[in-house]
Amino acid sequence: MGATVDIRSQIANAKRIVVKIGSSSLTGDDLRVHADRIDAFVDALQARMERGSDVYVVSSGAVAAGMPALGLSQRPKDLATKQAAASVGQVALAHEWGRSFARYDRMVGQVLLTASDAGIRSRARNTQRTIDRLRQMHCVPIINENDTVATTELNFGDNDRLAAIVAHLVGADALVLLSDVDGLYDRNPADPQARFISEVRGAGDLDDVVAGDGGRVGTGGMGSKVSAARLASRSGVPVLLASASDIATALGDASCGTVFHPGEGRLSAWKFWALYAADVSGTLRIDEGAMRAVTSGGTSLLAVGVTEISGEFHSGDIVEIHGPKGEVIGRGEVAYDSRTLAGMLGKQSAELPEDMHRPVVHADYLSNFVTRA
Numbered sequence: 001m002g003a004t005v006d007i008r009s010q011i012a013n014a015k016r017i018v019v020k021i022g023s024s025s026l027t028g029d030d031l032r033v034h035a036d037r038i039d040a041f042v043d044a045l046q047a048r049m050e051r052g053s054d055v056y057v058v059s060s061g062a063v064a065a066g067m068p069a070l071g072l073s074q075r076p077k078d079l080a081t082k083q084a085a086a087s088v089g090q091v092a093l094a095h096e097w098g099r100s101f102a103r104y105d106r107m108v109g110q111v112l113l114t115a116s117d118a119g120i121r122s123r124a125r126n127t128q129r130t131i132d133r134l135r136q137m138h139c140v141p142i143i144n145e146n147d148t149v150a151t152t153e154l155n156f157g158d159n160d161r162l163a164a165i166v167a168h169l170v171g172a173d174a175l176v177l178l179s180d181v182d183g184l185y186d187r188n189p190a191d192p193q194a195r196f197i198s199e200v201r202g203a204g205d206l207d208d209v210v211a212g213d214g215g216r217v218g219t220g221g222m223g224s225k226v227s228a229a230r231l232a233s234r235s236g237v238p239v240l241l242a243s244a245s246d247i248a249t250a251l252g253d254a255s256c257g258t259v260f261h262p263g264e265g266r267l268s269a270w271k272f273w274a275l276y277a278a279d280v281s282g283t284l285r286i287d288e289g290a291m292r293a294v295t296s297g298g299t300s301l302l303a304v305g306v307t308e309i310s311g312e313f314h315s316g317d318i319v320e321i322h323g324p325k326g327e328v329i330g331r332g333e334v335a336y337d338s339r340t341l342a343g344m345l346g347k348q349s350a351e352l353p354e355d356m357h358r359p360v361v362h363a364d365y366l367s368n369f370v371t372r373a
Contacts, residue, residue: 007199007261011240011254014173019045019251020058020163022179025244026065026093031073033065033089033096041247042100045140048251054135056170058143058163059097065089086147097142109134112146118165118277128169135170160228168235168272175232175239176250177225182243183258184209184226200229200260229260235272236262271367274331278318282311282338284360291323294330295368300359301332303344303352313338321361321368330368332361 011017021041028034045055063075063082066089076082094110101108111131117123134141145162160177167175185194187210200206206226229239242250242257249256267275286294290305301321313319319334335358336344349357 007238007259008240008254011174011176011238011259012252014053014238016054016056016170016172017048017174017176017251018056018058018163018167018170018172019176019247020159020178021060021244022159023060023064024180025178026059026061031064031067033061033093035096035100038096038100039103041244042097042103044247044251046101046104046106047248049140056131056135056141056143056166056172057097058159058166059093060144060159061093062086062089062144062147065092083148090144090148093144094142097140101140107137107139108142109139111141111143112148113143113162114146114149118169118273120279121273124169124273124277131166131170158224158228160224161231164228164232164235164237165277167232167237168267168269168276172237175229175237177229177239177241178244178247178250179222179225179241180244181222182246182256183241184222186210197258200233200258202261203230206230231276233260233262235267235276238262267367270365274318274333274365275367275369278331280320280331281313281317282309282334283320283322284309284334285322285324285326286329288324291329294321294366297368298363300363301361301366302349303341303356303360304346304348306341306345306360309338309341309345311338319361321366328369330366332366334361335359 026033026037045057049055063085066085066087067073067075069088070085072081072085076085090112094108098108111127111134113127117127131141131143143162143166145159163175163177181189184197184200186197186208187194197205197209209226225241229241232239239260240250240254240257241260246256284301284306285308286301286305287307290301293299293305294301307324311319313334314337315335317334318331320331321329323329334341336356340356341360344352344356344360
């Protein structure tokens with residue numbers, strides 16, 4: 001119990017906190033963004049900021065907000081219509097956040113991101129700098145996926161994953177995921193037999209959990225929230241999953257909802273980016289011996305252990321590393337382009353020209369999903 005109290009206290013006292021609010025929490029039965037709901041959220045966010053915390057808001061709702069104006073009663077399934085709805089809805093959503101924070105003489109800054117903004121290192125750094133400058137200028141960042149220009153099905157997958165990535169980008173001390181459910185249950189909470197789960201310490205606590213989808217206006221659902229919470233916790237960020245109606249408590253003493261304990265140690269910004277956000281340009285398949293070396297941590301990947309490559313990539317690109325059976329092991333920054341590497345496969349360093357003696361992936365730029373080293 002003490003550890004649970006400690007983790008809730010850690011969330012309650014976090015200096016930098018990312019708060020994600022889902023579409024269903026922002027809209028009513030008429031699918032419109034309701035000003036009174038936004039006001040209630042802003043009141044709680046303002047109270048937290050008055051306690052000295054820096055708050056970053058990840059706001060869903062753009063697609064949902066655009067649906068009524070376009071005569072849509074169900075979330076569109078095709079990408080073009082989703083983008084049209086997002087284009088219309090983003091204007092209304094940003095206006096409501098700005099109007100509400102203006103009651104406290106606070107400015108907001110809209111930050112619309114695509115997966116490439118996190119997946120390409122230079123753009124990720126620029127995103128980080130922009131969000132941090134907004135904080136320095138006492139503006140509240142309102143962050144959303146840029147659904148209007150996404151080239152694939154909502155690139156981040158959902159704003160829960162986006163919130164987890166933003167939490168790492170800004171160096172957050174806590175992540176709060178708010179939805180229309182008061183926490184995590186082992187099955188649909190409408191089931192009388194559903195069991196509430198107050199804390200998650202590791203994957204074993206999720207063995208019997210069955211999570212649902214995102215409903216008619218959202219994309220996330222409980223499954224994506226659990227996935228995002230685990231993603232953030234792997235990077236050392238504690239997570240609180242709670243009902244949006246409990247936002248005052250969630251941002252107060254954090255005595256509601258489900259807490260996800262952080263993993264031991266925080267991944268470096270580079271390793272988190274490489275494992276969970278970076279664009280992958282190709283794959284390397286390695287043999288059994290190389291797999292053991294890579295997953296033990298601290299070992300570079302040499303050409304002798306690489307058995308196959310796929311994709312066209314250049315030196316400095318991020319590649320995915322697969323084991324001998326095709327299992328995904330990790331990712332790393334490759335030191336050679338694909339054409340050069342094709343002629344090096346399986347060769348000892350002594351068999352290669354001197355300028356090809358460096359590792360295929362250096363240990364400093366290699367991270368695996370097994371140990372996260």
